[in-house]
Amino acid sequence: MRLTRTLQVAASAAALLLAATACGSSGNGGSSSTGLNPPDLKARSKLGKSEGQVNLIAWAGYVENGSNDPKVDWVTPFEKQTGCKVNSKVAASSDEMVKLMKTGEYDAVSASGDASLRLIASGDAAPVNTKLVPNYKDIFSGLKNGSWNSVKGRMYGIPHGRGANLLMYNTQKVTPAPTSWSAVFDDASTYKGHVTAYDSPIYIADAALYLKATKPELKIKDPYALDQKQFDAAVALLKKQNANIGEYWSDYLKEISAFKSGDSVVGTTWQVIANLTAQEGVKVKAFVPKEGSTGWSDTWMLYSKAKHPNCAYQWMNWIVSPKVNAQVAEYFGEAPANSKACELTSDKNFCTTYHAADESYWKNIAFWNTPIEQCLDGRTDVKCVPYAKWVQAWTEIKG
Amino acid sequence: MQLSRSARIALRVAAGLGFAVIYVPLLLVLVNSLNPDRSASWPPPRLTLHWWSVAWQNSGARAALWTSVKAGLGATAIALVLGTLIAFAVARHRFFGRGAISFVVVLPIALPGIVTGIALNSAFGTVLEPLGVGLGLFTVIVGHATFCIVVVFNNVVARLRRTSGSYEEAAMDLGADTFRAFVDVTFPLVRSALLAGGLLAFALSFDEIVVTTFTAGPGIETLPIWIFNNMTRPQQAPVVNVVAAVLVLLSAVPIYVAQRLSADTASGSRV
Amino acid sequence: MALLTRTAGALHRRPRLRLALLLTAPLLWLAVLYLGSLAVLFVSAFWTTDSFTSEVVKVWSTDNFHELFTTPVYRQVIVRSVGVALAVTALCVVIAFPVAFYTARVARAKWRPLLVVAILTPLWASYLVKVYAWRLILSEGGLADWMLKPFGLSGPGFGLPAAVLTLTYLWLPYMILPIHTALEQLPANLLDASADLGARTWRTFRSVVLPMVLPSVAAGSIFTFSLSLGDYITVQIVGGKTQLIGNLVYSNIELNLPMAAALGTVPVVVIVLYLLAMRRTGALSSL
Numbered sequence: 001m002r003l004t005r006t007l008q009v010a011a012s013a014a015a016l017l018l019a020a021t022a023c024g025s026s027g028n029g030g031s032s033s034t035g036l037n038p039p040d041l042k043a044r045s046k047l048g049k050s051e052g053q054v055n056l057i058a059w060a061g062y063v064e065n066g067s068n069d070p071k072v073d074w075v076t077p078f079e080k081q082t083g084c085k086v087n088s089k090v091a092a093s094s095d096e097m098v099k100l101m102k103t104g105e106y107d108a109v110s111a112s113g114d115a116s117l118r119l120i121a122s123g124d125a126a127p128v129n130t131k132l133v134p135n136y137k138d139i140f141s142g143l144k145n146g147s148w149n150s151v152k153g154r155m156y157g158i159p160h161g162r163g164a165n166l167l168m169y170n171t172q173k174v175t176p177a178p179t180s181w182s183a184v185f186d187d188a189s190t191y192k193g194h195v196t197a198y199d200s201p202i203y204i205a206d207a208a209l210y211l212k213a214t215k216p217e218l219k220i221k222d223p224y225a226l227d228q229k230q231f232d233a234a235v236a237l238l239k240k241q242n243a244n245i246g247e248y249w250s251d252y253l254k255e256i257s258a259f260k261s262g263d264s265v266v267g268t269t270w271q272v273i274a275n276l277t278a279q280e281g282v283k284v285k286a287f288v289p290k291e292g293s294t295g296w297s298d299t300w301m302l303y304s305k306a307k308h309p310n311c312a313y314q315w316m317n318w319i320v321s322p323k324v325n326a327q328v329a330e331y332f333g334e335a336p337a338n339s340k341a342c343e344l345t346s347d348k349n350f351c352t353t354y355h356a357a358d359e360s361y362w363k364n365i366a367f368w369n370t371p372i373e374q375c376l377d378g379r380t381d382v383k384c385v386p387y388a389k390w391v392q393a394w395t396e397i398k399g
Numbered sequence: 400m401q402l403s404r405s406a407r408i409a410l411r412v413a414a415g416l417g418f419a420v421i422y423v424p425l426l427l428v429l430v431n432s433l434n435p436d437r438s439a440s441w442p443p444p445r446l447t448l449h450w451w452s453v454a455w456q457n458s459g460a461r462a463a464l465w466t467s468v469k470a471g472l473g474a475t476a477i478a479l480v481l482g483t484l485i486a487f488a489v490a491r492h493r494f495f496g497r498g499a500i501s502f503v504v505v506l507p508i509a510l511p512g513i514v515t516g517i518a519l520n521s522a523f524g525t526v527l528e529p530l531g532v533g534l535g536l537f538t539v540i541v542g543h544a545t546f547c548i549v550v551v552f553n554n555v556v557a558r559l560r561r562t563s564g565s566y567e568e569a570a571m572d573l574g575a576d577t578f579r580a581f582v583d584v585t586f587p588l589v590r591s592a593l594l595a596g597g598l599l600a601f602a603l604s605f606d607e608i609v610v611t612t613f614t615a616g617p618g619i620e621t622l623p624i625w626i627f628n629n630m631t632r633p634q635q636a637p638v639v640n641v642v643a644a645v646l647v648l649l650s651a652v653p654i655y656v657a658q659r660l661s662a663d664t665a666s667g668s669r670v
Numbered sequence: 671m672a673l674l675t676r677t678a679g680a681l682h683r684r685p686r687l688r689l690a691l692l693l694t695a696p697l698l699w700l701a702v703l704y705l706g707s708l709a710v711l712f713v714s715a716f717w718t719t720d721s722f723t724s725e726v727v728k729v730w731s732t733d734n735f736h737e738l739f740t741t742p743v744y745r746q747v748i749v750r751s752v753g754v755a756l757a758v759t760a761l762c763v764v765i766a767f768p769v770a771f772y773t774a775r776v777a778r779a780k781w782r783p784l785l786v787v788a789i790l791t792p793l794w795a796s797y798l799v800k801v802y803a804w805r806l807i808l809s810e811g812g813l814a815d816w817m818l819k820p821f822g823l824s825g826p827g828f829g830l831p832a833a834v835l836t837l838t839y840l841w842l843p844y845m846i847l848p849i850h851t852a853l854e855q856l857p858a859n860l861l862d863a864s865a866d867l868g869a870r871t872w873r874t875f876r877s878v879v880l881p882m883v884l885p886s887v888a889a890g891s892i893f894t895f896s897l898s899l900g901d902y903i904t905v906q907i908v909g910g911k912t913q914l915i916g917n918l919v920y921s922n923i924e925l926n927l928p929m930a931a932a933l934g935t936v937p938v939v940v941i942v943l944y945l946l947a948m949r950r951t952g953a954l955s956s957l
Binding site: 418494511517602 | 681689693700703769794798893934938941
């Protein structure tokens with residue numbers, strides 16, 4: 001009968017679709033959580049003609065084309081000079097960046113340390129031929145060949161800059177001025193319902209960092225290397241904090257609007273958010289509390305199957321060129337990667353304030369890293385909690 | 400029905416409150432579009448048309464509007480065709496699985512948008528990627544058409560149920576063949592239902608955000624996506640308010656038209 | 671032309687062929703594209719993800735569902751989401767009924783089309799804009815605080831009540847309209863007969879009006895229930911730190927699509943069950 005025949009056709013087509021997805025290859029490349037065995041990819045040996053377009057994934061404030069502030073624009077000069085039109089997507093977290101890279105639609109990403117290793121291991125990031133990036137030679141040596149952006153001496157990206165996560169507070173509503181992360185942990189109940197925190201599992205490291213200073217008996221050395229006991233303590237602290245949280249932020253604009261309306265008065269932030277919030281007329285201050293802080297070191301990484309690799313290389317060279325690197329570092333509020341950028345910042349003390357050349361300062365900032373079972377602090381007698389469990393715990397913390 | 404005076408007054412008050420609650424947030428949007436202060440503080444210091452002129456020149460908003468219109472037209476066209484086909488099948492024939500079909504047709508709109516979105520996204524990725532095709536406007540249209548089918552289906556089925564098949568039979572008795580009967584008799588009877596269904600399908604597609612986020616390619620920005628991206632950006636937020644205010648003010652017209660068209664189904668029901 | 675006539679004749683003589691032709695395209699679309707992709711998503715719920723690289727491991731495993739059923743937070747979130755959906759539906763019915771009753775039976779006939787337009791117009795205002803308007807209303811020092819200050823109260827702020835309130839507001843037209851239609855079509859003679867038999871207003875309402883309007887209430891509830899159950903955007907904007915099932919799905923899409931798929935099957939199952947239950951009341955034919 002015709003009708004059942006139609007149904008049969010439909011059913012077999014659906015079955016074909018199912019089969020196509022069921023039989024597929026899983027990801028290539030080593031992906032054990034105990035060691036890093038990136039697939040053997042080759043870096044390009046020379047640049048070709050520009051493809052006319054480049055698709056970027058970036059943190060907010062890294063790829064500015066004047067649409068947020070007409071005076072803040074380093075994309076248009078790039079487009080004019082290279083003929084590569086820039087399409088950029090602002091990602092709110094490292095997890096989002098990893099996911100977006102997997103879609104295959106983007107050419108480069110400004111990855112932090114907690115994303116870069118995952119991208120390298122899965123083969124999404126290809127090694128970069130630093131000879132094709134003339135400005136690479138001027139980059140601070142402390143950023144080159146780091147454990148987060150290189151494997152066995154091969155660079156997997158071009159360093160962009162580094163910075164710390166800060167504690168921001170509304171100077172009119174939060175008195176006395178806080179000096180410690182206790183403002184959002186142990187003393188958070190003072191501002192119950194108006195505390196905010198970064199909405200990402202990596203924030204557990206911030207709790208661990210706080211416990212490192214306040215509960216030395218836990219013996220936390222590296223906030224990304226937590227054994228089960230240390231991890232449970234951090235999670236317990238965050239569950240306590242949850243009762244005082246008004247909302248978590250992942251979209252930087254949401255944090256700005258929350259501080260503007262007064263729904264949030266204290267919480268974690270980035271310098272660029274503090275700057276923009278102050279521009280909106282809110283009296284805020286942002287600083288690194290006495291316990292130190294977590295931070296990030298960002299690297300521009302190239303997608304291994306990028307559709308526009310030549311434009312991507314040109315972008316990477318552009319963004320770390322002295323003038324542009326100075327512009328983006330000042331706009332965002334981070335230490336630039338290019339040593340020559342320090343002479344070109346509009347604030348002559350900028351590099352000193354942001355410790356651009358002070359490698360000893362960065363030893364106290366716990367850069368975002370990916371927690372794996374093999375403890376990152378070198379301990380071999382215990383197993384550390386891997387990132388997948390961090391993600392699960394984060395859902396439980398939010399309740 | 401006999402209602403006591405107090406009941407009538409209570410109902411009037413309740414309805415008045417209801418309408419007030421419905422319109423207060425929209426009026427807030429309108430007032431904010433006239434608020435010179437970008438941060439939309441309350442109450443606004445004074446009123447200005449400055450943002451309206453800025454919005455008029457905003458090319459991003461205009462491009463997004465045009466993309467939304469294209470997506471809406473495409474989705475509506477497909478939904479009209481498919482919805483009418485199913486409606487005729489269900490209303491004019493009896494067959495095994497008729498009830499199941501009505502059920503399946505509702506699913507795209509009843510199931511959570513996020514589930515539909517990731518399902519379609521994965522399907523497109525699996526099927527289209529090997530062909531070298533990425534997500535684009537047509538994947539958006541496909542996604543929208545899927546949940547717009549039910550809107551057209553319901554309108555046409557309701558109309559077909561109201562008009563008996565005897566009109567077509569009479570036409571055939573008078574010598575018309577199947578196609579002639581359809582064109583001359585059936586189509587004029589369901590025309591207004593098609594128009595009403597089409598208008599509502601367009602409205603549904605125009606305002607959709609969730610499925611669109613998952614099916615739109617990187618360069619595709621429909622109006623809801625543009626609003627989502629610009630809502631909170633301090634420089635752009637007032638422009639978004641203006642766009643929203645314009646949408647509300649302009650939309651009264653097609654709704655009124657749809658209302659009149661489906662007057663005998665007694666409501667321009669959204670579905 | 672003769673070919674056309676012959677085809678028409680052939681079609682007329684073969685109703686089954688007509689039916690098949692009518693159904694092929696839509697069924698292909700719905701069954702293959704839509705149901706097919708849903709089925710694939712469901713299958714992917716039985717896969718896992720490599721925790722480090724976030725690559726999907728296509729090996730059959732029921733880990734995700736095991737985790738779903740044993741972790742307390744997931745149970746909490748599911749219960750909370752269903753609760754929110756039911757609360758929103760209940761609130762919508764309570765608010766929609768008086769409004770619909772007024773527009774359908776109390777208001778003068780010439781105002782009715784305009785009133786219906788008034789009910790429908792907010793649907794055209796972008797969903798996002800309406801939610802953000804509520805964010806402004808509910809924020810610290812916003813309209814809600816401003817209006818409640820003289821009474822010494824403050825607005826609910828962001829959180830679960832705010833999310834329920836906003837969702838109720840968003841889906842109200844979907845509930846008002848079917849009830850309005852049903853009330854409008856209520857045969858006046860039934861009400862008169864009820865009055866003749868001695869029933870007063872409330873009894874007539876309970877015994878005559880309500881049963882006849884129930885399918886439309888059920889139809890409206892399909893929208894309010896399903897749209898609230900899967901919503902995540904409203905919760906993100908006005909819900910503060912609340913998590914509903916849609917948010918869990920959304921947050922897992924990035925790294926763990928199989929888990930997101932497993933989480934997503936929960937609202938799908940709930941809604942399908944709800945639809946089947948509502949089908950018995952005849953709601954589907956009065957959508």
